[in-house]
Amino acid sequence: MNPSVAALRTTFGSAIGRALDVRGDTIVYVQRERLPEVMRWLRDAPGHEYHYLVDVTAVEYRDRERQLEVVYFLRALHRQADLRVKVELDPAGDLTVDSIVSLWAGADWLEREVYDMFGITFRGHPDLRRILMWETYNEGYPLRKDFPLRGRFSRSEQVRQALNISPEANYSMEELSIADASDDLPADMRERLRKGERGRVQESE
Amino acid sequence: MKRVLETTEVQGQSPNYLVARFEQLVDWAVNSSRANSLWPMPFGTACCAIEFMATAASRYDFARFGMERQAFSPRQADVLICAGRLPFKLAPVIRRIYDQMPQPKWVISMGACASSGGIFDNYAMVQGIDTIVPVDVYVPGCPPRPEGLLYGILLLHKKIKGESLFDAERRRDEQPLDAHGLRMPPEQIDEISEPFGNSVHQFRSS
Numbered sequence A: 001m002n003p004s005v006a007a008l009r010t011t012f013g014s015a016i017g018r019a020l021d022v023r024g025d026t027i028v029y030v031q032r033e034r035l036p037e038v039m040r041w042l043r044d045a046p047g048h049e050y051h052y053l054v055d056v057t058a059v060e061y062r063d064r065e066r067q068l069e070v071v072y073f074l075r076a077l078h079r080q081a082d083l084r085v086k087v088e089l090d091p092a093g094d095l096t097v098d099s100i101v102s103l104w105a106g107a108d109w110l111e112r113e114v115y116d117m118f119g120i121t122f123r124g125h126p127d128l129r130r131i132l133m134w135e136t137y138n139e140g141y142p143l144r145k146d147f148p149l150r151g152r153f154s155r156s157e158q159v160r161q162a163l164n165i166s167p168e169a170n171y172s173m174e175e176l177s178i179a180d181a182s183d184d185l186p187a188d189m190r191e192r193l194r195k196g197e198r199g200r201v202q203e204s205e
Numbered sequence B: 001m002k003r004v005l006e007t008t009e010v011q012g013q014s015p016n017y018l019v020a021r022f023e024q025l026v027d028w029a030v031n032s033s034r035a036n037s038l039w040p041m042p043f044g045t046a047c048c049a050i051e052f053m054a055t056a057a058s059r060y061d062f063a064r065f066g067m068e069r070q071a072f073s074p075r076q077a078d079v080l081i082c083a084g085r086l087p088f089k090l091a092p093v094i095r096r097i098y099d100q101m102p103q104p105k106w107v108i109s110m111g112a113c114a115s116s117g118g119i120f121d122n123y124a125m126v127q128g129i130d131t132i133v134p135v136d137v138y139v140p141g142c143p144p145r146p147e148g149l150l151y152g153i154l155l156l157h158k159k160i161k162g163e164s165l166f167d168a169e170r171r172r173d174e175q176p177l178d179a180h181g182l183r184m185p186p187e188q189i190d191e192i193s194e195p196f197g198n199s200v201h202q203f204r205s206s
Helices: A003-015 A032-044 A107-118 A155-163 A179-184 A187-194 B002-011 B016-036 B047-056 B088-100 B112-116 B146-161 B186-192
Strands: A016-022 A025-030 A052-059 A068-076 A081-089 A096-098 A121-123 B040-044 B079-083 B106-110 B137-139
Touching: A003 A016, A003 A025, A003 A032, A003 A081, A025 A032, A032 A081, A032 A096, A052 A107, A107 A121, A155 B088, A155 B186, B016 B146, B040 B047, B040 B088, B047 B079, B047 B106, B047 B146, B079 B088, B106 B112, B106 B146, B137 B146
Parallel strands: A025 A081, A096 A121, B040 B079, B079 B106, B106 B137
Antiparallel strands: A016 A025, A052 A068, A068 A081
């Protein structure tokens, strides 16, 4: 069992649900409401420091009694330790989780993919759109168990709708425009670019 | 009068005879030029594209058949080779590429997925690119070996050499049936997208 689980329990108490040890990997269930602070703690707490968010995904089980789960894979690269954090949601209820994009910027597209495939809404996500299917796709969420394999519409209807996709609409202006990224550059580099200077390699003595 | 007619038939000197010979000559010249300098527009989306690259590489080398220059712009392409599965999200893309190609143009559907959806009988995949663009040659295989693609290209050569410049119908631009851009009646698309092969026992669940 990963020692982080015991530390989580002492810090967050009842917000931490059951923990499993599956073939050497540790899975810990977290209460939905406390997820952002638990994740922040896991990222920042000394001795834990899971700096790398490997993946965000979701699982819906065939067993209707089981809850739908959102799964977060964390890794502490320097300690070579892994931790899997799960949040349970009621498939019939409110499918909303707090976004962790503010903690790991890499969660942006991962959460979009979960939203696209499972219809789980991430509260606070800066740009929650479909990512694999197109913007106007309206057959539902393909990886849910109630979604028929061949889709809900007839093939001709699918072809008709597909031909009316605008491929350009799959990108946001931010993705298309490099100029918008200039705000993210370091101040000195932005200043240099503004004056039209080229970067120089330091000459060795 | 009767005698004159008999003479023309025997000696083959109908007034159309020279015109027909001329048309044949022009067709031969034009079609040979077209068939032997096809510029392919590769539209590789999956593992078939790897076999396509193998066909282009030195061992199989389709430059031997006049496909030396691959046109990565549809404006300079003669034949669109769709190598790989086509998701619905790419359907408007391949349709636009096809529309951008100048006449005369041909399409080769390479592999099972491009031709029929293949094993991907699911919500995301076009069940045969012939529901999106007209196809001249289907190359079966999963993926086809380079020999298979070369055979398909030679079949296309054969088809091109049988065309006639004076057949206005043949090179007419294909128009969609309606404003939605479908090129086939909806019933036909549903019919050719029906389950087949291993999945005959599966039906649309809803």
